[in-house]
Amino acid sequence: MKKHNFSAGPSILPQEVILKSSQAVLDFNDDGLSILEISHRSKAFIDVMENARALVIELLGLEGKGYKALFLQGGASAQFLMVAMNLLEKKAGYLNTGAWSNKAIKEAKNIGDIYEVASSKDANFNYIPKGYSIPSDYDYFHCTSNNTIFGTQMKSFPNSPIPMVCDMSSDIFSRVLDFTQFDLIYAGAQKNMGPAGATLVVVKEEILGKVSRTIPTILDYKSHIDADSMYNTPPVFPVYTTMLTLEWLKNLGGIKAIEEMNELKAQVMYSEIDLNPLFKGFAVKEDRSLMNATFTLENDKLKETFETMLKEAGISGVNGHRSVGGYRASMYNALPIDSVKALVEVMSELESKA
Amino acid sequence: MKKHNFSAGPSILPQEVILKSSQAVLDFNDDGLSILEISHRSKAFIDVMENARALVIELLGLEGKGYKALFLQGGASAQFLMVAMNLLEKKAGYLNTGAWSNKAIKEAKNIGDIYEVASSKDANFNYIPKGYSIPSDYDYFHCTSNNTIFGTQMKSFPNSPIPMVCDMSSDIFSRVLDFTQFDLIYAGAQKNMGPAGATLVVVKEEILGKVSRTIPTILDYKSHIDADSMYNTPPVFPVYTTMLTLEWLKNLGGIKAIEEMNELKAQVMYSEIDLNPLFKGFAVKEDRSLMNATFTLENDKLKETFETMLKEAGISGVNGHRSVGGYRASMYNALPIDSVKALVEVMSELESKA
Numbered sequence A, B: 001m002k003k004h005n006f007s008a009g010p011s012i013l014p015q016e017v018i019l020k021s022s023q024a025v026l027d028f029n030d031d032g033l034s035i036l037e038i039s040h041r042s043k044a045f046i047d048v049m050e051n052a053r054a055l056v057i058e059l060l061g062l063e064g065k066g067y068k069a070l071f072l073q074g075g076a077s078a079q080f081l082m083v084a085m086n087l088l089e090k091k092a093g094y095l096n097t098g099a100w101s102n103k104a105i106k107e108a109k110n111i112g113d114i115y116e117v118a119s120s121k122d123a124n125f126n127y128i129p130k131g132y133s134i135p136s137d138y139d140y141f142h143c144t145s146n147n148t149i150f151g152t153q154m155k156s157f158p159n160s161p162i163p164m165v166c167d168m169s170s171d172i173f174s175r176v177l178d179f180t181q182f183d184l185i186y187a188g189a190q191k192n193m194g195p196a197g198a199t200l201v202v203v204k205e206e207i208l209g210k211v212s213r214t215i216p217t218i219l220d221y222k223s224h225i226d227a228d229s230m231y232n233t234p235p236v237f238p239v240y241t242t243m244l245t246l247e248w249l250k251n252l253g254g255i256k257a258i259e260e261m262n263e264l265k266a267q268v269m270y271s272e273i274d275l276n277p278l279f280k281g282f283a284v285k286e287d288r289s290l291m292n293a294t295f296t297l298e299n300d301k302l303k304e305t306f307e308t309m310l311k312e313a314g315i316s317g318v319n320g321h322r323s324v325g326g327y328r329a330s331m332y333n334a335l336p337i338d339s340v341k342a343l344v345e346v347m348s349e350l351e352s353k354a
Helices: A016-026 A043-059 A075-087 A099-109 A221-226 A236-252 A255-273 A301-314 A338-354 B015-026 B045-059 B077-089 B101-109 B219-225 B238-251 B253-276 B300-312 B337-353
Strands: A067-073 A091-096 A113-119 A141-144 A162-169 A184-188 A199-204 A280-281 A292-297 A327-331 B066-073 B092-097 B115-118 B141-144 B164-167 B184-188 B200-203 B279-281 B292-297 B327-330
Touching: A016 A236, A016 B015, A043 A199, A043 A236, A067 A075, A067 A221, A067 B219, A075 A099, A075 B184, A075 B200, A091 A099, A099 A113, A099 A141, A099 A327, A113 A301, A113 B184, A141 B066, A199 A221, A221 B077, A236 B238, A255 A280, A255 A292, A255 A338, A255 B141, A255 B337, A280 A327, A292 A301, A301 A338, B015 B238, B015 B337, B045 B066, B045 B200, B045 B238, B077 B164, B077 B184, B077 B292, B092 B101, B101 B141, B101 B164, B200 B219, B238 B253, B253 B292, B253 B337, B292 B300
Parallel strands: A091 A113, A091 A141, A141 A162, A162 A184, B092 B115, B092 B141, B141 B164, B164 B184
Antiparallel strands: A067 A199, A184 A199, A280 A292, A292 A327, B066 B200, B184 B200, B279 B292, B292 B327
16 A cells, blocks of 8 residues: 655655656666666666756746756755855855755855854744845845645745745645746755655856855856766766656646645645644645645544554654654645545544544 | 767766665665755764765775864865965965866965976876975965866875875875875765765864964865765755765675776777777777776767767767867776777777778
8 A cells, every 4th residue: 555645844745756757767768778777878767857948947937037957966965065055155044944045054154154044043943034134335135935744835925125035845846926027036846846865946147257256166156057966976876767747747737737736725624623622733824835735733642542543544744843743744836635534534533533 | 779878977986876775866875765855963964975085085095183074065166266275375386287287276275375296287187297296384285086077096195295286186095005194184075975066075183273364164175074074955855866876886896896897998098099090099098098988089080980880889978078078988986897888899890990
């Protein structure tokens, strides 16, 4: 039996992507070789890379707008450094919405002056700050669109007078946005895109080349743009599986179609959290994430029963992060609504037992 | 039919590794989830990471010698920067044996003063310089053990008075060496270890912490050591497949056993190059690589015939690098001797036709 996989990341991928990528490990393109053992300079893989990059631009509606899509390595953690290396001359403004913002701030502070334009630390990051202003003389503004640990999500973005950089690791391709409002978007693949090991960067080229430092080649977005995302050997299999996931999303109807499904899943999930007296949501309602629902079980005595029931129902990965406690249901693009229904059913059953 | 895969990298992996990793994409550990969709913090994956790290130390004979094995991202190209960031206070000595050394030198020059202790550029890198001296007041000495493009390999290493750093991307785990002579070894996985997307670093801990700069967290070996190689989400599938390859190597009898097989393959290959009047080896004999045999076809008119014959024999990936021309037969650990025999047979047939 396939489990209901609520893992926060690396996380569930579409079943057809898993089947195709498993087959490609055995024999890629019926060519007698595994995807793991072909040259990244082969036409077959260059086609994969170019297709993946084009799908990113197409799905985000960024064709002809001066953006480049890159598949790099090192995850969002490497981007915390690369963003600052490439864009930070003097000072930058960061919105602090939790653990990932914090790490981005910490890494950038070694490169220049970082100011927190706002923070929700006062309430353990259970909300998204609003009504802050972004100084126009900063080099860029950085925000985290979705906070996996706290289950909050930015529903709108500020009208930034300076380039806006966004860490979309945990909600990219999940909802319709005007992506032209961002100048640089980055995301680790391992939530809505593919397996761990590939990192997507979408950058508006015109914001580059404005800092005076010598950027190390491997950290310079320009090296990767000039080499069509093949400056050095890319993570072949993670990029291939990401391409398959993007194809799956396109065939489904793109971001608009998945957004509807994600909204429905979230509605089913949060309704249960709100109506079931045993549970309590962590994030404030208006900032609740469509991707990660965080909640606690109010009566500690029911914990063991609940967790046994979850296991019996084949539900996996709903343990909360240690800094929040409780539970977290991650409902990324590939999670079927039936999995949400299965979880909600267990929660509801627990109520009837209690 | 399975091809004879001479690709220079990403390159051939053992067939049993391909079968096992394909199965793990479908269902890992019979647990109902794909290896692509489990948390890197799950016990199942932590076991994979720890097993892979332990196998590295065991196979290299470095147990109890103060070394740590890390699986990072970014390939050797990222290590060109990390080595300098972590070890270079004032100046370092580099041995220049070709394209990869050159890149390492270029990246390190942004961090400090780099001196080439010797170079074989005068002969398009067809040999390994010898008899050079390494100043004892430098921070470290860097060399490239095997040069894929030129087909040369260091047969011995200098008695270095300072920490010795070696890029072993293309010949790690292929031959018996006293690995304690190195203080830092790095290698992209995609030749002798696994698929593209994982980078091995083996570092003697005592050489760290001696530079005065603030090292960005993601580039600091200490961050990765402190987090048991899980500072951020690792490239799960590439690490898993690498672990399978290391298990395969251990079961085969370890480096000693594979070295014998590699020597035999190289002997068969180079004998044909030397005896067949149609072909000429590129590298000087004493420095010939056991991993990559580079050679040219002397009569251009036979090119088309030769390449048609190669194709018909199911031989793939023997095209030479553009900076050397001709052909390159990469004979990494997983390449069966039968593949070498198939290639040699075609070369021999060409001679009888000519």
